[in-house]
Every structure is written in C-alpha cells, then in structure tokens.
Amino acid sequence: MTTVKRFPALAAIVVGAVLMVLPLLIVLNNALKSPGDYSTHGPLALPHGIYLDGLKDFWNRVDFGRMLLNSTVISGSVAVLGVVLSVLNAYAIGIGRVKGRTWILAFFVLANVLPQEALVYPLYYLSKQAGLYDTRLSLVIVFTVIQSAFGTYLLSSVLGAFPKEIIEAARIDGANSWQVLYRIVVPVSRSTLGVLLVFFFIWTWNEFLLPLVLLPSNDNQTVSLALGVLQGQRLMDATMTNAAGLLGALPAVVFFLLFQRTLTRGIAVGSVK
Amino acid sequence: MSYGSQRGQAPIRRRHPRNTYALYLVPGALAFLAVIALPFAMNIWYSFTDWQGVGSPKWTGLDNYRQLFEDSQFWESFRHSLAMVLAMSVIPTTVGLVVAAALFDFVGKHFGSKLASVLRACFYLPQVLPITVAGIVWSWILAPEGGSLNAALKAVGLGSLRQDWLGDPNFALYSVMAVMVWVQLGFPVVIFMSGLQRVDPALHEAAELDGTSWWQRFWHVTLPQLRPEIYVVMLWCTIAALKVFGAVYVLTKGGPADSTNVPSYFSFATFFEKTQVGYGSAIATVMTLIILALAVVGLRFQAKAEDER
Numbered sequence: 001m002t003t004v005k006r007f008p009a010l011a012a013i014v015v016g017a018v019l020m021v022l023p024l025l026i027v028l029n030n031a032l033k034s035p036g037d038y039s040t041h042g043p044l045a046l047p048h049g050i051y052l053d054g055l056k057d058f059w060n061r062v063d064f065g066r067m068l069l070n071s072t073v074i075s076g077s078v079a080v081l082g083v084v085l086s087v088l089n090a091y092a093i094g095i096g097r098v099k100g101r102t103w104i105l106a107f108f109v110l111a112n113v114l115p116q117e118a119l120v121y122p123l124y125y126l127s128k129q130a131g132l133y134d135t136r137l138s139l140v141i142v143f144t145v146i147q148s149a150f151g152t153y154l155l156s157s158v159l160g161a162f163p164k165e166i167i168e169a170a171r172i173d174g175a176n177s178w179q180v181l182y183r184i185v186v187p188v189s190r191s192t193l194g195v196l197l198v199f200f201f202i203w204t205w206n207e208f209l210l211p212l213v214l215l216p217s218n219d220n221q222t223v224s225l226a227l228g229v230l231q232g233q234r235l236m237d238a239t240m241t242n243a244a245g246l247l248g249a250l251p252a253v254v255f256f257l258l259f260q261r262t263l264t265r266g267i268a269v270g271s272v273k
Numbered sequence: 274m275s276y277g278s279q280r281g282q283a284p285i286r287r288r289h290p291r292n293t294y295a296l297y298l299v300p301g302a303l304a305f306l307a308v309i310a311l312p313f314a315m316n317i318w319y320s321f322t323d324w325q326g327v328g329s330p331k332w333t334g335l336d337n338y339r340q341l342f343e344d345s346q347f348w349e350s351f352r353h354s355l356a357m358v359l360a361m362s363v364i365p366t367t368v369g370l371v372v373a374a375a376l377f378d379f380v381g382k383h384f385g386s387k388l389a390s391v392l393r394a395c396f397y398l399p400q401v402l403p404i405t406v407a408g409i410v411w412s413w414i415l416a417p418e419g420g421s422l423n424a425a426l427k428a429v430g431l432g433s434l435r436q437d438w439l440g441d442p443n444f445a446l447y448s449v450m451a452v453m454v455w456v457q458l459g460f461p462v463v464i465f466m467s468g469l470q471r472v473d474p475a476l477h478e479a480a481e482l483d484g485t486s487w488w489q490r491f492w493h494v495t496l497p498q499l500r501p502e503i504y505v506v507m508l509w510c511t512i513a514a515l516k517v518f519g520a521v522y523v524l525t526k527g528g529p530a531d532s533t534n535v536p537s538y539f540s541f542a543t544f545f546e547k548t549q550v551g552y553g554s555a556i557a558t559v560m561t562l563i564i565l566a567l568a569v570v571g572l573r574f575q576a577k578a579e580d581e582r
Contacts, residue, residue: 006379006383009375009379010379010380010383010384012375013372013375013376013379013380013392014392016372016396017392017395017396018395020395020396020398020399020455020458020459021395021398023410023411023414023455024398024410026414026421027410027413038419039419042419042424043419043420043421043424044421044424044425044428085300085301085304088297088298088300088301089297089298089301091294091297092294092295092296092297092298093298095294096293096294096295096297097294098294098295098298099295104298107305108305109568109572110565110568111305111309113512113564113565113568114309114313114561114564114565115515115516115537115557115560115561115564116516116518117516117518117536117537117540117541117556117557117560117561118312118313118316118554118557118558118560118561119308119309119312119313119316120541120544120557121315121316121319121326121544121550121553121554121557122311122312122313122315122316122319123308123312125315125326126311126312126315141304141308142308144304145304145305145307145308145309146308146309148301148304149305149309152301177293177294177297181297202401205403206401206402206403206404208403208404208405208518208519208522209518209519209537209541212522213545223403224403224404224405224406224519225405227403227405227406227409228403228404228405228408228519228522228523231405231408231409231412231523232522232523232526238413238419241409241412241413242413244406244409245406245409245410245413248402248403248405248406248409249402249406249410252401252402252403252406253398253401253402255401256394256397256398256401260394263397263401264393264397264463264467
C-alpha cells in the first residue's frame with residue numbers, strides 16, 4: 001500500500017480508538033471539577049483548577065474503601081477456590097479420563113451457558129434457608145461453582161493434551177495420584193491456571209445480578225453492586241456521578257494494565273479451545 | 274500436540290485402577306448439585322406453580338406458560354433481545370473484523386506492533402469495566418440536561434438534534450444498543466487479532482504479489498481463515514446478548530414505557546418487584562431453553578467448521 005493511503009487509514013483507526021476511550025476521559029475531566037465550575041462552563045470545558053472534594057465526598061458517602069475490600073475479598077476467594085475446584089474436576093476428566101467424561105463435560109458447559117435468571121430465585125430462597133443470605137460467603141460459594149464450570153471446560157482440554165510420559169514416569173517412581181496432581185500437573189499448568197485466576201477475579205468483580213439479589217445491606221456490597229444501585233436510584237448529581245464513574249473504573253483499569261498480557265493470552269486460549 | 278499419547282498400551286500396568294480419579298470429581302459434583310442443579314430444578318418446578326414467595330406454591334400446570342405465550346410484554350421484551358443480538362454480536366463482529374485486520378496487517382506491519390497493541394488496548398478497555406460503571410458513565414453522557422452528548426451537539430451547531438436519549442421511548446433502545454456496541458467491541462477485536470497471528474503470512478504475501486487490493490485480501494484471505502474465530506465470537510456474543518441485564522438495569526430499568534425491556538430484566542422485575550415467582554420462573558425457563566438450544570446448535574456448527582478445516 002502506498003504511503004499516501006497509509007496515513008488516512010491509520011488516522012481512521014486512531015480516531016476509532018480515541019472514541020472508545022473518550023467517555024472515560026470525559027468522566028476524568030469532570031470528576032476533577034468543582035460543582036460551580038461544572039455548572040458555569042458545562043461538561044466539555046477543561047477544569048479551572050483541580051478539585052478533589054467531589055471524589056472525597058463520594059468516597060465517604062458510599063464508604064468506598066469498604067466496597068473495595070468486599071469486592072477484593074469476594075473476588076479473590078472465588079478466584080482461588082474456583083481454580084482449585086476446576087483443577088480437581090479437570091484432573092479427573094482430562095488426565096484420569098473417567099468414564100462418561102464427554103457427558104460430564106457437556107454438563108459443565110451447559111451450566112456455564114445457563115442464564116443466572118434461572119437460578120436466582122432458588123438461590124435467594126436457599127441462601128435464606130441456609131442462613132447465608134446477605135453474607136459475602138453466599139456469593140463466594142455461588143461464584144466459585146459458576147466460574148469453575150468454565151474453568152473445568154477449559155482446563156480439561158488443556159490437561160487432555162498433557163504429556164503422558166511424565167505422569168507414567170512419576171507413577172513408576174511410586175507417586176500416588178494426589179502427588180502427581182500437586183507436584184507435576186499443577187506446576188506444569190501454572191500459566192493456564194494464572195489465566196483462570198485473573199479471569200475469575202475480574203468476572204466476579206464485575207458481576208451484578210446475583211450480588212443485587214443476595215447482598216441487600218450496604219455493609220456487604222461490592223463496588224459494582226454499590227455503583228449500580230446508586231445509579232438505579234438516581235440520587236446522584238453530576239459531580240457525584242463523575243466521581244463514581246472515575247473511582248469505579250480505576251481498579252478495573254489498574255488491573256487491566258497489570259494483567260494485560262495474561263488477559264489477551266487467556267482470551268485467545270479460551271476462544272480456540 | 275499431545276505427543277506420545279497415541280503409542281499403543283502403556284508398558285506397565287497401572288498400579289491404581291483408573292476409576293480412583295473419579296474421587297476428584299466428588300467436591301465439584303456436590304457443589305454443582307447444590308448451586309446449579311438443585312436451584313435449576315426448583316426454578317422449573319416453580320414455573321408450574323402460582324407462588325408469591327411466601328406460603329406454599331400452588332400447582333397450576335402449564336398455566337404460566339399459556340399466559341406467557343399470550344403476554345405481549347414478553348414478546349416485546351424478546352424483540353428487544355434481537356436488537357441486543359444486533360448490537361452485541363452482529364455489529365461488534367463485523368466492525369471487530371475490520372478493526373482487527375487493519376490493526377494487524379496495517380498498523381502492526383507499517384507502524385510497529387507496539388502501537389498496534391496500544392490501540393488494541395483502547396478497544397478492549399470497556400470490556401474490563403464493571404457494566405455498572407459503563408452504565409454510570411453513559412447515562413450521564415446521554416443525560417438530557419448537562420449531558421456531554423447534548424452539550425457537544427450544541428457546541429458544533431447541531432443543537433436541534435439534542436434529545437433525551439435514554440428517556441424518550443423513540444430513542445432509548447437505540448441508545449442502549451449504541452452503549453452495548455461500545456461495551457462489546459473489544460472482545461472480537463482481541464480474539465480476531467490473536468486468530469490472525471495463526472494465519473500463514475505467505476498467504477497474504479502471495480495475494481499481495483498478485484496485486485490485489487486490501488479489501489480483496491481481507492475478503493478472500495483473512496475472512497475464510499478466521500472462520501473458526503468468527504463462529505466462536507458470534508456464539509458467545511449472542512448468548513451474552515440474550516442474557517444482558519446489568520446494562521438495562523443501570524441505564525433504563527427497562528423503560529421508558531417498556532421500550533428497553535429484555536427477558537432478563539422482565540424476569541427479575543417479575544420475581545422481585547411483582548413477586549410473581551411462578552411466572553418469573555416460567556420466563557427464566559423459556560429464556561434458558563432458547564439459550565441452550567442456541568448453544569447446542571452453535572457448538573455443533575463450530576465442530577463441523579473445525580472438521581472441515
């Protein structure tokens with residue numbers, strides 16, 4: 001392609017990329033304005049001086065630190081437990097080649113595809129019966145199982161291709177199946193496990209429907225849930241809204257920058273399997 | 274890939290019988306029974322009853338389903354699902370193909386892979402945001418008073434086009450669709466870009482030597498090569514579109530005048546606002562059947578496409 005044609009095409013792609021990021025830049029711009037500045041100059045003008053009280057007010061009003069802690073505890077536990085459960089299932093299916101594994105796998109795939117709407121009322125009811133309603137533990141249990149459905153599906157095909165010689169050599173040396181699992185299979189597959197860990201964390205962090213139903217009280221809410229509920233109630237003014245947008249986006253953006261490689265690699269692995 | 278696994282029988286007899294591995298499935302199986310299978314069965318059972326969530330459910334057989342098929346609100350919500358499929362699957366896949374191809378064999382080749390991956394990150398960013406954050410951002414951008422879109426329209430002299438984007442029943446669905454395109458676009462871009470890395474560069478070079486245009490190469494080389502990825506993306510995006518809930522809750526709560534209601538929000542409202550648990554379960558069950566049917570057909574299709582390769 002000639003150089004003359006190259007630059008307009010590059011320009012088009014760059015404009016597209018800027019448009020994707022623009023909404024967040026506008027939010028950043030307005031989260032740093034005082035309410036007076038916003039109402040005099042409108043949403044498009046640059047801030048006349050940096051104003052952080054809006055962010056501070058919002059942080060205190062919704063107890064944002066606590067929401068961050070809740071989200072981290074819930075998503076972190078789900079990520080770890082979900083990976084453990086996925087590994088156990090996938091070990092039996094991918095390496096143990098248990099009888100009926102195709103059907104078992106199909107069951108896990110369907111459980112992953114199932115809309116949460118078809119589980120939400122019974123889960124709400126059962127969590128009340130079990131005394132787990134409005135606890136972070138209820139979400140940890142539910143999402144560990146839901147995420148491990150995907151994890152089992154992905155990991156089973158990865159472990160299905162695991163070099164058999166290594167396992168047989170360890171068996172001849174007298175290792176039992178548990179030792180094979182945690183001394184050989186887990187260390188060798190750790191990059192895939194890392195991908196799952198990151199995905200489970202982000203997915204759980206971003207969940208909305210089940211937290212909305214299972215966590216009614218402010219104290220237990222996650223970041224995504226608290227922001228969604230506030231927005232649904234439409235109690236926020238412009239300054240508050242932008243503060244919420246910025247603070248809500250920040251952890252996701254940081255996490256994204258930290259794990260960009262793992263994420264893009266993981267998406268590729270997930271799509272081809 | 275799995276070298277060695279095809280080589281006849283293992284030389285040494287296994288000391289442990291095979292089925293001890295089944296023990297590793299026990300925790301997963303129990304957890305699945307409690308969190309997926311039992312609740313799902315309960316949901317189906319509720320769908321044959323009349324129940325407000327308190328007292329005991331009253332068996333009514335197929336009444337809920339009969340009512341559902343005559344409920345214009347349900348069919349309306351289902352039509353909006355199709356709009357979401359357009360916004361979350363068809364448009365992102367199409368645009369994503371062009372963006373990924375342009376980023377890969379154009380920006381990547383002539384301006385460096387660093388720039389290509391920065392641009393890719395820009396497209397992917399909305400995907401990592403919690404949907405509620407996307408909702409907060411967009412409902413403020415689209416707000417009638419003080420919203421950025423209306424302010425921008427006014428600033429460029431198109432003030433007459435200003436609208437109450439999410440509050441006007443004529444525009445709300447299109448506005449939600451536009452937001453969903455923004456949310457979803459990064460997923461196909463990333464998958465198609467990684468798919469392109471697997472395509473043999475010789476194919477492109479040969480086509481280039483034949484003097485074909487970029488579009489011809491895109492059409493005759495890139496597209497057929499990416500077929501497996503296209504199936505996967507369309508399938509997962511369509512399923513995601515049929516499940517969309519958070520965005521609708523945060524942006525419009527199904528309104529105004531039901532103009533953005535989708536089955537997922539409809540069932541939620543039926544469960545927890547109208548407390549018609551039986552009817553809500555019937556909606557959820559029908560939704561599930563549609564999604565499962567689609568998934569089964571999609572996976573078959575995908576398997577067939579991979580066999581042909």
